[in-house]
Amino acid sequence: MSMDISxxxxxxxxxxxxxxxxxxxxxxxxxxxxxDVAGQFDSLTLDMEKLNYVASAGLRAFKRLYMELRRKGGxxxxxxxxxxxxxxxxxTGFTRLFKFV
Amino acid sequence: MKNLTVPxxxxxxxxxxxxxxxxxxxxxxxxKTQFQIRLAVEEIFVNISSYAYDPAGEAEVRCEILEDPLxxxxxxxxxxxxxxxxxxxxxxxxxxxxxxxxxGLGIFLVKDTMDEVQYEYKDGKNILTILKNL
Numbered sequence: 001m002s003m004d005i006s007x008x009x010x011x012x013x014x015x016x017x018x019x020x021x022x023x024x025x026x027x028x029x030x031x032x033x034x035x036d037v038a039g040q041f042d043s044l045t046l047d048m049e050k051l052n053y054v055a056s057a058g059l060r061a062f063k064r065l066y067m068e069l070r071r072k073g074g075x076x077x078x079x080x081x082x083x084x085x086x087x088x089x090x091x092t093g094f095t096r097l098f099k100f101v
Numbered sequence: 102m103k104n105l106t107v108p109x110x111x112x113x114x115x116x117x118x119x120x121x122x123x124x125x126x127x128x129x130x131x132x133k134t135q136f137q138i139r140l141a142v143e144e145i146f147v148n149i150s151s152y153a154y155d156p157a158g159e160a161e162v163r164c165e166i167l168e169d170p171l172x173x174x175x176x177x178x179x180x181x182x183x184x185x186x187x188x189x190x191x192x193x194x195x196x197x198x199x200x201x202x203x204x205g206l207g208i209f210l211v212k213d214t215m216d217e218v219q220y221e222y223k224d225g226k227n228i229l230t231i232l233k234n235l
Contacts, residue, residue: 092194
């Protein structure tokens with residue numbers, strides 16, 4: 001399975017644990033799940049401990065999620081980001097989308 | 102040198118990535134280096150699949166491990182419309198650029214992760230060559 005996502009509800013916010021990778025073959029699907037969940041909560045935290053790979057297709061999914069939450073005045077947070085993933089976020093400036101907790 | 106020819110379709114990405122990673126398996130490379138190579142291969146192959154052909158065509162991937170110093174050279178060849186991905190400016194990664202169009206992210210990541218990136222158009226083919234020290 002390319003990506004498993006589990007949800008922890010915390011009042012009006014939620015945490016999503018990402019387990020797997022986001023690449024061009026699954027990014028649309030992953031994005032759809034993220035957007036669906038974003039529709040139900042004020043703010044989201046992505047726990048990226050088990051996100052072992054992300055490509056530009058994944059960054060676009062994160063960007064869409066960020067814009068969806070921002071539209072509603074919510075925050076996108078991230079935690080436990082792997083070093084290699086973090087480097088991709090840093091070099092592309094996508095760290096700007098996240099509050100790191 | 103080994104090579105693989107596949108239809109230039111995003112659905113074939115796994116085949117291309119597996120092909121390259123298998124060549125590297127015997128060399129015990131770090132997680133991070135493997136991540137970076139996978140990323141560069143994906144971004145290039147996805148670009149070819151998205152833009153080179155209409156209708157679809159083929160992409161050839163060549164992979165060679167060289168020693169002294171230990172490095173991998175990967176070439177992507179396609180017969181699609183002539184296109185030099187290195188000729189474009191880097192994307193605007195300021196806040197405004199981030200939230201606007203983000204074309205060029207893929208090749209930007211290739212240039213960031215690889216030690217050398219070269220393009221030529223020869224014998225009717227786009228040839229993109231990347232090199233990573235291992």
